[in-house]
Amino acid sequence: MINNYFKIAFRNLWKSKGYASINIVGLAVAFCISTFLFLTAYFQLSFDDFHKDGDRIFQTYIFANKPEKEERGGSMPMPLTPALKAEYPEVEAAARLMNGSSLVEYNGKYFDKQVMFTDPDFLKIFTFPLLKGNSEAALNELSNIVISQNMAKAVFGNEDPMGKQIQLGSGGGKQYIVSGVVQDFPGNSTIQYDAFIRIENNEGYQRGKDQWDAMSHQVYLKLKPNADQVSFEKRLKSFSAKYFADNITTLKKQGAKPDERGDIFAIRLQKLKNFHFNKDISGGASSSILIYALMGIASFILLIACINFINLSVARSFTRAREVGVRKSLGALKKQLFVQIWGETSMICFVGFIVGLLLAYSLLPQFNATFRSKLTLEYVFQPDTMALIIGLFLLVTFIAGGYPAWQMSKFNAVEVLKGKITLKRPGILRNSLIVTQFTLSSLLICCTIIALQQVDFLRNQPVGFDKEQVISIPVGNKVDGQQVLRRMRNTLDSDPSILEISGSAVNLGVGKDHSTSRSVIGFTFKDKEISSDWVSVDYGFVKTLGIKLLDGREFDPAYPTDSLDRVIITETMAKMIGEKDPVGKYFQTDTAGVKYQIIGLVPDFHIYSLKADQKPITLHLSHSEPINYIFVRVSPQSLVGSMDKLQAVWKEVAPQADFIATYMDENTDAWYKEEDRLSQVFSLASGVAILLSCLGLFAVALMVIEQRTKEIGVRKVLGASIRSIVYTLSEDFVKMVILSIIIATPLAWFLMQKWLDNYTYRIEISGWIFILVGCFAVLIALATVSFQSIRAALMNPVKSLKSE
Incomplete structure (x- = not known):
């Protein structure tokens, strides 16, 4: 039975090679782009999730409810960490972390490395395993240094680094003894490093160790299992009042009022999962807006591909109506017909899926270079990633193939054989799907133009100094x-x-x-x-x-x-x-x-x-x-x-x-890397969305015109001009595209207003953008449909009248 299903499916697809090719190309492109975008978003959302007991790890930050606005900052004073450990038994471990860089010297060789200042508890809070040495004692001495695998290989080669002395700083710097080798940080780690030394070695430590008004570093806590964030923050109110009384008094004089939690000034905690996305507190490198934009765009592209598949499958189902009717009259069950038809669509989805993965494989280097991503083939073939990709395939197969198969299996055998089931008039479903896909395409085009305008506006905004003809040289x-x-x-x-x-x-x-x-x-x-x-x-x-x-x-x-x-x-x-x-x-x-x-x-x-x-x-x-x-x-x-x-x-x-100079105008352009990435993503997505939408519209127009071949012949015999026939065939499609623009315009305006609200310096969205996009979408739709319409209008009416 199953073998018979495959034979029939293969014969049907081979007989309709054009239909199958359009679906495979559309699905392959959608799978390829969506795989990239979903994996990028998944990678960003996985930041810092490798740390054990992540639900108990927090970063402290300062909250100030100033009269003009709320402020949050992650920089802390030096005495804060010792005070928290001494006064709060629910703190299992606490560590300060200060960024640093240093010239490392060993046997006359010099290396630029990122040497971080921290406390011994750092290795107890975060899961950065020590490959050599003991995490409990690795930073016990002020002269200890823990180095990464990468630094150990760069500095010592094949030597065992344990116990070796290295010098930090030029011109007679301080000597340190290697007391541990820590595993390199994963690609999805917010905290990055080459080595760790005790924070007491920082040149400003003695000056700031008792100063509560000198903010210089970040502080991380690990709470005991029986402690929770909410109750601990409540207990920190008295701590803030004790050590930051001057700040509270100053804010009150300025007219500051308590917030909804009753705080004018407070020490609060940020969860580990938010480190990567919070620039104000953690100096995070990514934006949650960009991540969710990637996921939304990937979903849009998949949805457009599914809409194409459904439209073509439903349209084609009427050309196979007699086949279904005959099989039903011969005793085929609804379940058997459903499995047969869904099996055919699943074969198309599978081929499209494989071709999409091959495209993704070949385009991976270009994608990483364009979007500054770090995806690798090893990452793609991890079990959870493969589960995500296979899940996408099954979801698309279910959406795109399930509905047409269900519709065809419901055909009434008697009505089918009498020829009462046709597609001479457009259905609500088909029109709704075409409107949906052009709405999504128009939405993406509007967002692309607005994002590009904002980036251009930021780059051309006066910065208050002359950045032209200035060369910037990093000293190192x-x-x-x-x-x-x-x-x-x-x-x-x-x-x-x-x-x-x-x-x-x-x-x-x-x-x-x-x-x-x-x-x-x-x-x-x-x-x-x-x-x-x-x-x-x-x-x-x-x-x-x-x-x-x-x-x-x-x-x-x-x-x-x-x-x-x-x-x-x-x-x-x-x-x-x-x-x-x-x-x-x-x-x-x-x-x-x-x-x-x-x-x-x-x-x-x-x-x-x-x-x-x-x-x-x-x-x-x-x-x-x-x-x-x-x-x-x-x-x-x-x-x-x-x-x-x-x-x-x-x-x-x-x-x-090293001489690594750049022009200053290039440097200031680099401020807007994230906006560049967002606009590139929008540009790519809108291009693919329009391509898929036009591909689907082209195929649907082809099948609809084939259904109306005799009508076209009759119109020509009765004296209709080619122009009037093209107008008649294109009218319904153009109306749907115009409706798409009407729906997409307020959506694009609302979403991009929300995005622009994040900027102090921003553009005002102009109405001409939506008019331009509307005209572009209509022209694209006309060009797509007119090709088939003109071809049908030029057909010999004698052949048209014989076609049915």
Whole structure:
């Protein structure tokens, strides 16, 4: 019986090769794209789920209910962790974690590595297994260092690293003894590292270990099994009142009110599963909006492919009505007919599925490169991933094949054999499905255009400095930035093509080192809570970046005190401290600290992405703080050869460091990587959606026109023109596409308004976008249907009248 089913299915599909090919191509493309998108979303959602007892792991964060808005931040003061462990028995383990990078030296070889500062409890909280050493004792001593597998191989090769001494830092840095080798972090880990040392080794530890107002690192807790987040946060209210009384008092003076939980200022906990998606607290690298957008788009594409399959299957079912009627009259059961017809559709789905997987296999490198993904074939063939892919296949087979098979198995044998079942008039189901797929396609096109406009708007928004003709050079850890900057100034001083040279502790934008950092200082001034970006710069910074000086002067080597207690501030900072003419005025960041004098006032400018909260900026100069980036402004006429010239100079002044310079306008463009990815995903999805929709519309139009062949012949005999016949055949399809636009427009407007609300600087959605998309969709539909309509209208009416 089953063998007979396969024979009949194969013969039917071979007889309708065009129908089968259209379905296979559509399903293959849909399976390929959906597999990529679902796997990418699944990978992102799996971040940090490999840690044992993940439901008991939390990160602390500060909540402040300021009058203007709520604020949350993950940076903590040094004494917080010891205090929590001492005062709360439900804390099983607690560890501080501070990002760091260091030059590692072993046997005369140097390596740039990410060395993290932490506490011994870190290895008890997170499941990063030690391959060598004991996790209970690996960080007991201040001179201990735990290194990753990758670092062990890079530094020691085939040597056993245990007990070996390495040096961190250049110029006589500190010696550390390798006390453990930890497994490399998985690709889906928020926390990334090359090595760990004790946080007490950080140069700012002694200064900040008793300061409750100096935020510098992240804190992670593991609660005991009998403790829960809600009750622990309630117990932390008294902790906040005890150690952050000044913050609470300041907020009350500003007019802050308690939130719905009764807090003006509080220490709260964030769950492990949210680390990867929370940029404000954890510095997460991804956005949940992008993840759910990927899943939604993948579902849309699969749905459009299923709609094509259903429409074609239902349309084709009427051409097989007599076959079904004959088989029923010969005693075939409804169940047998259902299995037979569903079996045919399952064969098409299976072939489409296999072809889709082969496409995914061949296009995987291009997909990873385009979307900066890390999918590998090993990941695709993991059991849970294969279960997801097979589940998608079964779901599509059930949706696309089940309904047509059920409809055909219900045909009444007597009515079929009398020829009463036809498809001469369009059905509600077919029309609804066509409207649905064009609604989804139009929705994706609208979202694509709006996303592209927003990215373009962000890139062209003034950032407050001149980013053109400026080259940014990361210094790295192998050389002293202050020293290299002086050497470059001396070397290039007489070169007319070099206009200005300066340096900074932070980059403007994201360069090839992919590094970014931020230093924010908070203090109370005249009973006002001040928060400012604190940026260490060198002489000529304002001039190099083309920032206009509104008042005062820039840092000048002629004034030695400029490197001690002088600052340049932005207009917003002047407003925050309540000074209309700030030049010459003083302020302090703490009662026992330095009294800073303002020597210059500049307009507001952006040193971070326009997506980030804009803070007042304070520029200061210090010969003791590092210069991590060197900025060189070149003349426009010399821009072409300037990179090669600077590379040659770099080899002279810093031969041991890599030259990975970039243009600053490229760096600022890199701020919007996520938006780029989102717009690329939308573009890909909308292109595939339109392709599948047109493919389906083409096939449905073909089958409908075949059903109306005699009608077309009659119209031509009675004198109808080709134009009127094309209009008659295309009219219904165009009406459906117009209805799709009417439905898609408010949906696209609502969804993209929600997305744009995440941006301080954003576009306003224009109505012409929807008009343009509507015209495009109608033209595409007309072009698709008209091809078949014109072909039918040109057919010899004699042949048309003989066709039925």
